[in-house]
Amino acid sequence: MDRHNEAFIQAARVVPRVWTGLVLNDNYRIGSLIEQGATFELYDGTQISTNDRECLKILLPQLAADPKVLTLFLEEGRSMSRISHPGLLQYRACARDPQSDLSYIVMDAPGPRLSARLGLLKPEPRDILAFGKQLASALAVAHRAGLVHGHLSPESVVLPGEGLTDAAIIGFSLIKAEAGAPHLATPDGEDSIGAWTDIRSLALVMVAASSGKHGGGDVSVLPRNLRTVVRKMLRSGPRGTLRSMDDVVDLLHRVVLDSEPRQASGRRSSLPSWWRDPKRCC
Numbered sequence: 298m299d300r301h302n303e304a305f306i307q308a309a310r311v312v313p314r315v316w317t318g319l320v321l322n323d324n325y326r327i328g329s330l331i332e333q334g335a336t337f338e339l340y341d342g343t344q345i346s347t348n349d350r351e352c353l354k355i356l357l358p359q360l361a362a363d364p365k366v367l368t369l370f371l372e373e374g375r376s377m378s379r380i381s382h383p384g385l386l387q388y389r390a391c392a393r394d395p396q397s398d399l400s401y402i403v404m405d406a407p408g409p410r411l412s413a414r415l416g417l418l419k420p421e422p423r424d425i426l427a428f429g430k431q432l433a434s435a436l437a438v439a440h441r442a443g444l445v446h447g448h449l450s451p452e453s454v455v456l457p458g459e460g461l462t463d464a465a466i467i468g469f470s471l472i473k474a475e476a477g478a479p480h481l482a483t484p485d486g487e488d489s490i491g492a493w494t495d496i497r498s499l500a501l502v503m504v505a506a507s508s509g510k511h512g513g514g515d516v517s518v519l520p521r522n523l524r525t526v527v528r529k530m531l532r533s534g535p536r537g538t539l540r541s542m543d544d545v546v547d548l549l550h551r552v553v554l555d556s557e558p559r560q561a562s563g564r565r566s567s568l569p570s571w572w573r574d575p576k577r578c579c
Contacts, residue, residue: 325345328343352404352406361400370471383431385435385465409455411452422523426523426554436499444471449498451505493539497531500514500530503523
Protein backbone atom coordinates (compact mmCIF):
# COMPACT_ATOMS: atom_id res chain seq x y z
CA MET A 298 0.00 0.00 0.00
CA ASP A 299 1.24 3.51 -0.82
CA ARG A 300 2.55 5.11 2.41
CA HIS A 301 0.84 8.41 1.62
CA ASN A 302 -2.52 6.67 1.21
CA GLU A 303 -1.92 4.49 4.27
CA ALA A 304 -1.44 7.56 6.45
CA PHE A 305 -4.75 9.04 5.32
CA ILE A 306 -6.60 5.77 5.80
CA GLN A 307 -5.24 5.31 9.33
CA ALA A 308 -6.15 8.93 10.20
CA ALA A 309 -9.67 8.49 8.86
CA ARG A 310 -10.19 5.47 11.08
CA VAL A 311 -9.48 7.66 14.10
CA VAL A 312 -11.12 10.88 12.86
CA PRO A 313 -13.87 10.00 10.33
CA ARG A 314 -14.25 11.93 7.08
CA VAL A 315 -10.62 12.94 6.55
CA TRP A 316 -10.30 11.91 2.91
CA THR A 317 -8.81 15.04 1.30
CA GLY A 318 -5.56 14.10 -0.41
CA LEU A 319 -6.33 10.40 -0.69
CA VAL A 320 -5.79 8.77 -4.10
CA LEU A 321 -8.48 6.33 -5.29
CA ASN A 322 -7.46 3.45 -7.57
CA ASP A 323 -4.30 5.34 -8.59
CA ASN A 324 -6.58 7.51 -10.71
CA TYR A 325 -8.44 10.16 -8.69
CA ARG A 326 -7.10 12.46 -5.99
CA ILE A 327 -9.68 13.67 -3.49
CA GLY A 328 -9.73 17.45 -3.02
CA SER A 329 -11.70 19.69 -0.69
CA LEU A 330 -15.07 18.76 0.78
CA ILE A 331 -17.99 20.37 -1.07
CA GLU A 332 -20.99 18.95 0.75
CA GLN A 333 -21.90 16.53 3.52
CA GLY A 334 -25.07 14.49 3.00
CA ALA A 335 -26.85 11.92 5.12
CA THR A 336 -25.48 9.04 3.05
CA PHE A 337 -22.52 10.51 1.17
CA GLU A 338 -19.88 13.21 0.99
CA LEU A 339 -19.15 15.26 -2.11
CA TYR A 340 -15.57 16.28 -2.87
CA ASP A 341 -13.65 18.15 -5.51
CA GLY A 342 -11.44 15.69 -7.31
CA THR A 343 -8.73 15.51 -9.94
CA GLN A 344 -8.16 12.77 -12.48
CA ILE A 345 -4.44 12.25 -12.15
CA SER A 346 -3.64 11.17 -15.71
CA THR A 347 -5.37 14.15 -17.35
CA ASN A 348 -5.46 16.69 -14.49
CA ASP A 349 -9.16 17.19 -15.28
CA ARG A 350 -11.35 18.45 -12.46
CA GLU A 351 -14.06 15.99 -11.43
CA CYS A 352 -16.53 15.63 -8.58
CA LEU A 353 -16.34 12.57 -6.29
CA LYS A 354 -19.40 11.32 -4.45
CA ILE A 355 -18.24 9.00 -1.66
CA LEU A 356 -20.61 6.67 0.17
CA LEU A 357 -20.18 6.94 3.94
CA PRO A 358 -18.14 3.92 5.07
CA GLN A 359 -20.57 2.98 7.84
CA LEU A 360 -23.34 2.66 5.24
CA ALA A 361 -21.14 0.86 2.72
CA ALA A 362 -20.98 -2.00 5.23
CA ASP A 363 -24.64 -2.73 4.41
CA PRO A 364 -24.67 -4.80 1.19
CA LYS A 365 -28.10 -3.48 0.17
CA VAL A 366 -27.07 0.15 0.53
CA LEU A 367 -23.79 -0.46 -1.29
CA THR A 368 -25.63 -2.18 -4.15
CA LEU A 369 -28.04 0.73 -4.49
CA PHE A 370 -25.22 3.26 -4.48
CA LEU A 371 -23.26 1.49 -7.22
CA GLU A 372 -26.44 0.92 -9.24
CA GLU A 373 -27.09 4.67 -9.05
CA GLY A 374 -23.66 5.29 -10.56
CA ARG A 375 -24.13 2.73 -13.31
CA SER A 376 -27.68 3.88 -14.16
CA MET A 377 -26.86 7.58 -14.25
CA SER A 378 -23.71 7.04 -16.32
CA ARG A 379 -25.82 5.34 -19.02
CA ILE A 380 -27.97 8.42 -19.64
CA SER A 381 -27.01 11.87 -20.88
CA HIS A 382 -28.73 15.23 -21.22
CA PRO A 383 -27.57 18.87 -20.99
CA GLY A 384 -29.92 19.27 -18.03
CA LEU A 385 -28.35 16.41 -16.01
CA LEU A 386 -25.00 16.58 -14.27
CA GLN A 387 -23.08 13.87 -16.10
CA TYR A 388 -21.99 10.76 -14.20
CA ARG A 389 -18.72 9.25 -15.46
CA ALA A 390 -17.96 6.10 -13.48
CA CYS A 391 -18.38 4.28 -10.19
CA ALA A 392 -15.94 2.03 -8.39
CA ARG A 393 -14.54 0.80 -5.08
CA ASP A 394 -11.00 1.55 -3.98
CA PRO A 395 -9.54 -1.65 -2.42
CA GLN A 396 -6.98 0.18 -0.26
CA SER A 397 -9.36 2.54 1.52
CA ASP A 398 -12.48 0.40 0.94
CA LEU A 399 -14.25 3.56 -0.22
CA SER A 400 -17.03 3.31 -2.81
CA TYR A 401 -17.38 6.36 -5.01
CA ILE A 402 -19.06 7.86 -8.06
CA VAL A 403 -17.24 10.19 -10.48
CA MET A 404 -19.30 13.11 -11.85
CA ASP A 405 -18.77 16.35 -13.70
CA ALA A 406 -17.94 19.25 -11.40
CA PRO A 407 -21.13 21.17 -10.52
CA GLY A 408 -21.58 24.92 -10.79
CA PRO A 409 -23.22 27.22 -8.22
CA ARG A 410 -26.59 26.14 -6.82
CA LEU A 411 -29.78 27.89 -7.89
CA SER A 412 -30.57 28.31 -4.19
CA ALA A 413 -27.52 30.57 -3.82
CA ARG A 414 -28.52 32.78 -6.74
CA LEU A 415 -32.22 33.25 -6.06
CA GLY A 416 -32.89 36.96 -5.89
CA LEU A 417 -29.75 37.77 -7.85
CA LEU A 418 -31.14 36.59 -11.18
CA LYS A 419 -33.56 38.78 -13.11
CA PRO A 420 -35.01 36.28 -15.57
CA GLU A 421 -37.13 37.27 -18.53
CA PRO A 422 -40.29 35.24 -19.26
CA ARG A 423 -38.48 33.41 -22.06
CA ASP A 424 -35.74 32.42 -19.57
CA ILE A 425 -38.26 30.81 -17.21
CA LEU A 426 -39.85 28.88 -20.07
CA ALA A 427 -36.44 27.72 -21.37
CA PHE A 428 -35.45 26.76 -17.81
CA GLY A 429 -38.61 24.68 -17.39
CA LYS A 430 -38.11 22.95 -20.74
CA GLN A 431 -34.47 22.16 -19.97
CA LEU A 432 -35.21 20.53 -16.62
CA ALA A 433 -38.44 18.81 -17.69
CA SER A 434 -36.78 17.16 -20.68
CA ALA A 435 -33.83 16.12 -18.49
CA LEU A 436 -36.16 14.53 -15.95
CA ALA A 437 -38.07 12.81 -18.74
CA VAL A 438 -34.82 11.12 -19.83
CA ALA A 439 -34.13 10.02 -16.25
CA HIS A 440 -37.68 8.75 -15.74
CA ARG A 441 -37.50 6.63 -18.88
CA ALA A 442 -34.43 5.01 -17.35
CA GLY A 443 -36.40 4.26 -14.17
CA LEU A 444 -34.79 7.04 -12.10
CA VAL A 445 -36.85 9.51 -10.08
CA HIS A 446 -35.19 12.37 -8.24
CA GLY A 447 -37.74 12.54 -5.43
CA HIS A 448 -36.54 15.72 -3.71
CA LEU A 449 -35.97 18.30 -6.45
CA SER A 450 -35.45 21.82 -5.12
CA PRO A 451 -33.36 24.94 -5.87
CA GLU A 452 -30.59 23.24 -3.88
CA SER A 453 -30.45 20.38 -6.41
CA VAL A 454 -30.23 22.61 -9.49
CA VAL A 455 -26.86 24.01 -10.59
CA LEU A 456 -26.14 26.91 -12.93
CA PRO A 457 -22.84 26.33 -14.75
CA GLY A 458 -23.28 29.50 -16.83
CA GLU A 459 -24.54 33.01 -16.28
CA GLY A 460 -28.27 32.33 -16.23
CA LEU A 461 -31.07 29.80 -16.05
CA THR A 462 -31.05 28.46 -19.56
CA ASP A 463 -28.16 26.01 -19.06
CA ALA A 464 -29.33 24.70 -15.67
CA ALA A 465 -28.62 21.10 -14.70
CA ILE A 466 -30.00 18.76 -12.04
CA ILE A 467 -27.87 17.10 -9.38
CA GLY A 468 -28.67 14.97 -6.35
CA PHE A 469 -30.23 11.85 -7.85
CA SER A 470 -30.02 9.03 -5.32
CA LEU A 471 -31.26 5.49 -5.13
CA ILE A 472 -30.97 5.72 -1.37
CA LYS A 473 -33.56 7.69 0.59
CA ALA A 474 -31.64 9.39 3.37
CA GLU A 475 -34.38 8.92 5.95
CA ALA A 476 -35.11 5.24 5.28
CA GLY A 477 -32.42 3.74 3.10
CA ALA A 478 -35.08 2.78 0.53
CA PRO A 479 -34.71 3.20 -3.23
CA HIS A 480 -36.43 5.96 -5.17
CA LEU A 481 -38.60 3.81 -7.38
CA ALA A 482 -40.23 4.97 -10.59
CA THR A 483 -43.07 2.48 -10.06
CA PRO A 484 -46.17 4.02 -8.41
CA ASP A 485 -47.70 2.12 -5.52
CA GLY A 486 -50.02 4.69 -3.97
CA GLU A 487 -50.71 8.36 -3.39
CA ASP A 488 -47.84 8.81 -0.95
CA SER A 489 -45.23 6.91 -2.94
CA ILE A 490 -42.46 8.54 -4.91
CA GLY A 491 -43.11 8.64 -8.65
CA ALA A 492 -42.92 10.83 -11.72
CA TRP A 493 -45.59 13.08 -10.22
CA THR A 494 -43.23 13.86 -7.31
CA ASP A 495 -40.73 15.43 -9.70
CA ILE A 496 -43.50 17.13 -11.69
CA ARG A 497 -44.81 18.93 -8.60
CA SER A 498 -41.30 19.76 -7.41
CA LEU A 499 -40.30 21.15 -10.80
CA ALA A 500 -43.34 23.44 -10.72
CA LEU A 501 -42.20 24.83 -7.35
CA VAL A 502 -38.62 25.25 -8.61
CA MET A 503 -39.91 27.22 -11.61
CA VAL A 504 -41.92 29.46 -9.27
CA ALA A 505 -38.84 29.98 -7.07
CA ALA A 506 -36.66 30.83 -10.08
CA SER A 507 -39.22 33.37 -11.27
CA SER A 508 -39.92 34.96 -7.87
CA GLY A 509 -36.35 34.80 -6.56
CA LYS A 510 -37.56 33.29 -3.27
CA HIS A 511 -37.65 29.86 -1.65
CA GLY A 512 -40.97 28.16 -0.96
CA GLY A 513 -44.53 28.90 -1.95
CA GLY A 514 -46.55 28.02 -4.99
CA ASP A 515 -47.83 31.44 -6.06
CA VAL A 516 -48.02 30.98 -9.82
CA SER A 517 -48.87 34.67 -10.31
CA VAL A 518 -45.12 35.36 -10.44
CA LEU A 519 -44.87 33.33 -13.65
CA PRO A 520 -45.42 34.58 -17.20
CA ARG A 521 -49.18 34.58 -17.86
CA ASN A 522 -49.26 31.89 -20.54
CA LEU A 523 -47.16 29.57 -18.37
CA ARG A 524 -49.41 29.66 -15.31
CA THR A 525 -51.98 27.15 -16.56
CA VAL A 526 -49.30 24.53 -17.20
CA VAL A 527 -47.68 25.04 -13.79
CA ARG A 528 -51.05 24.81 -12.03
CA LYS A 529 -51.58 21.44 -13.70
CA MET A 530 -48.10 20.37 -12.61
CA LEU A 531 -48.86 21.28 -8.98
CA ARG A 532 -51.96 19.05 -9.10
CA SER A 533 -50.01 16.09 -10.47
CA GLY A 534 -50.44 12.71 -8.79
CA PRO A 535 -50.83 8.97 -9.52
CA ARG A 536 -54.44 9.56 -10.52
CA GLY A 537 -53.97 13.01 -12.04
CA THR A 538 -53.99 14.04 -15.68
CA LEU A 539 -50.22 14.67 -15.75
CA ARG A 540 -48.64 11.30 -15.08
CA SER A 541 -45.38 11.59 -16.97
CA MET A 542 -42.70 14.19 -17.49
CA ASP A 543 -43.10 13.67 -21.23
CA ASP A 544 -46.61 15.16 -20.82
CA VAL A 545 -45.05 18.19 -19.11
CA VAL A 546 -42.46 18.62 -21.86
CA ASP A 547 -45.25 18.50 -24.44
CA LEU A 548 -47.29 21.15 -22.60
CA LEU A 549 -44.28 23.44 -22.16
CA HIS A 550 -43.48 23.01 -25.83
CA ARG A 551 -46.94 24.37 -26.67
CA VAL A 552 -46.58 27.52 -24.55
CA VAL A 553 -46.26 30.72 -26.54
CA LEU A 554 -45.37 33.75 -24.48
CA ASP A 555 -47.27 37.01 -25.00
CA SER A 556 -44.17 38.71 -26.40
CA GLU A 557 -43.46 35.94 -28.93
CA PRO A 558 -45.22 35.59 -32.29
CA ARG A 559 -46.63 32.18 -33.06
CA GLN A 560 -44.58 30.02 -35.40
CA ALA A 561 -46.03 30.27 -38.88
CA SER A 562 -46.83 26.88 -40.39
CA GLY A 563 -44.13 25.60 -42.71
CA ARG A 564 -41.40 27.78 -41.18
CA ARG A 565 -38.42 26.14 -39.57
CA SER A 566 -38.14 26.59 -35.81
CA SER A 567 -34.89 27.95 -34.37
CA LEU A 568 -35.34 25.93 -31.16
CA PRO A 569 -33.05 22.97 -30.45
CA SER A 570 -34.32 19.64 -31.76
CA TRP A 571 -34.86 18.19 -28.28
CA TRP A 572 -37.28 21.07 -27.54
CA ARG A 573 -39.17 20.59 -30.80
CA ASP A 574 -39.44 16.81 -30.38
CA PRO A 575 -39.22 15.91 -26.66
CA LYS A 576 -39.58 12.19 -27.39
CA ARG A 577 -36.21 12.27 -29.21
CA CYS A 578 -34.21 14.23 -26.67
CA CYS A 579 -30.91 12.48 -26.00
